[in-house]
Amino acid sequence: MTAPATASALQRPDGTPLRVLVVDDEQMLTDLLSMALRMEGWDVRAAASGFQALQAARDFDPDAMVLDIMMPDLDGMAVLQRLRQSGNDVPVLFLTAKDAVSDRVAGLTAGGDDYVTKPFSLEEVVARLRGLMRRAGTALASDSEPILHVGDLSLNEDSHEVIRGGVELELTATEFELLRYLMRNQRRVVSKAQILDRVWNYDFGGRSSVVELYISYLRKKIDQGNEPLIHTVRGVGYMIKAPQ
Known part of the structure; x- marks a missing residue:
């Protein structure tokens, strides 16, 4: 890795x-x-x-x-x-x-x-x-600010500001951590187990349904009314990527 x-x-x-x-x-x-x-x-x-x-x-x-x-x-x-x-x-x-x-x-x-x-x-x-x-x-x-970018979506790791298309989005702490993990692995498919391990805790106990729930929360805030950035790869996991 x-x-x-x-x-x-x-x-x-x-x-x-x-x-x-x-x-x-x-x-x-x-x-x-x-x-x-x-x-x-x-x-x-x-x-x-x-x-x-x-x-x-x-x-x-x-x-x-x-x-x-x-x-x-x-x-x-x-x-x-x-x-x-x-x-x-x-x-x-x-x-x-x-x-x-x-x-x-x-x-x-x-x-x-x-x-x-x-x-x-x-x-x-x-x-x-x-x-x-x-x-x-x-x-x-090495850069001026710790900002992650995927298309017109940006996430500031220090200020916790999330902006898409010039509009600031309000995320919960867990939604922010999930989005950060996806953005730090953009164009890479991450499984539910990997997400649970990195976003919730190191001993996740197999609670995969919580990932689906929070992915749906993120989609409503990030993708609603916009071209989708968060994608489901059936049988594998999730990926965030900018539109082609």
Whole structure:
């Protein structure tokens, strides 16, 4: 799989790929995240424990870190504390099954920069990391704005503005994530399973009917009164492409 060419590529000021360290003791999760981040063109390294994370942070010098809180040896809070004590101010996106407000506050006040709870959308993690690195000033965009285009449809990944034919469209958060995934894979057929995996969460449980429902929502907002951009490929999945 290759990185979608439609997104504005983020890179280091010297033109080399951004470095992201993914820390989680669930190998399936680190594999999925690593794959999604490499599709962005980023250099990714994974660690399975808190102590491995500290060593990797020294050796790899990441531009951002995805850090699980609950780990068997040294939890994410302790890892972050040691990083900050050593003068390492790498932006940290906490990743955890905990979703209580108190846990979010604790993570952010400990020096974390953002917080995503499991189950999560891989697209959301990518978007949060892009935002973190932009705000931290560690990344430069090869284009002026992170805007995706398909025909007369545009989607701004930073402002969440969606415009077709000069008219701004109001989308829900899920509709936006679904449209973004389709646009980042324009002219490529994506299956219901792939959509569930990337838009809803990494453990989708086979709820394929929800994809059909949200595709119909998008069509009403994107395609109604216009030449269709969203197409069904029977027996395979969905694709978005500009009219010929």
